Amino acid sequence: MHEMQLSGKIAQGHNTVWSVMKSVIQKDGPLGFYHGLSSTLLREVPGYFFFFGGYELSRTFFAAERPKDQLGPIPLMVSGGFGGICLWIAVYPVDCVKSRIQVLSMSGKQAGFMGTFANILRNEGVFALYSGLKPTLIRAFPANGALFLAYEYSRKMMMEQVDMY
Numbered sequence: 001m002h003e004m005q006l007s008g009k010i011a012q013g014h015n016t017v018w019s020v021m022k023s024v025i026q027k028d029g030p031l032g033f034y035h036g037l038s039s040t041l042l043r044e045v046p047g048y049f050f051f052f053g054g055y056e057l058s059r060t061f062f063a064a065e066r067p068k069d070q071l072g073p074i075p076l077m078v079s080g081g082f083g084g085i086c087l088w089i090a091v092y093p094v095d096c097v098k099s100r101i102q103v104l105s106m107s108g109k110q111a112g113f114m115g116t117f118a119n120i121l122r123n124e125g126v127f128a129l130y131s132g133l134k135p136t137l138i139r140a141f142p143a144n145g146a147l148f149l150a151y152e153y154s155r156k157m158m159m160e161q162v163d164m165y
Contacts, residue, residue: 011052020129039098039113047091054086055079055148069156073149080148084140092136093129 052115058079059068071079088095097117104116111119120128 018126024026034050035102038095042113043091043094043098045061047087051083051087053083055083055144058082063156070150073153076149076152077142077145081141081145084144085137087144088133088136088140092133096129096131108148 010097028035059071059075062071062075062079097113097120100116101113105109
């Protein structure tokens with residue numbers, strides 16, 4: 001919204017949450033809040049398959065002869081980072097199209113998933129679908145490593161509390 005205001009596409013004061021909600025309802029009705037939903041689902045469903053699949057595959061690799069519950073913090077963080085990398089490599093082109101749809105819907109120029117996908121390929125080439133992937137992967141590894149480390153240690157702590165009773 002900040003960038004759209006700077007470019008003059010929206011007026012000052014029309015970039016608050018409430019003004020955007022009012023604008024969406026006036027322009028598209030309640031269904032306007034669901035622009036980009038199909039492409040979001042197209043991203044999320046296979047994305048989480050690769051996310052959790054990559055995490056579990058990596059945990060299995062590190063566990064080798066011992067139970068996965070006995071893995072230390074480094075293997076858990078590496079496994080979480082690997083899961084995050086798997087997710088983004090698998091879904092980044094779909095995420096790129098989804099983001100374009102959401103931005104273009106603000107100006108009324110979005111053409112749906114396939115139309116937006118074709119426009120990107122035609123006008124910018126296949127590499128445009130991967131624009132920004134490198135910083136996303138750099139962020140994904142430590143973020144998801146920390147996420148799964150916190151999850152596993154929290155789960156372990158809560159299970160110990162439950163077992164005490």
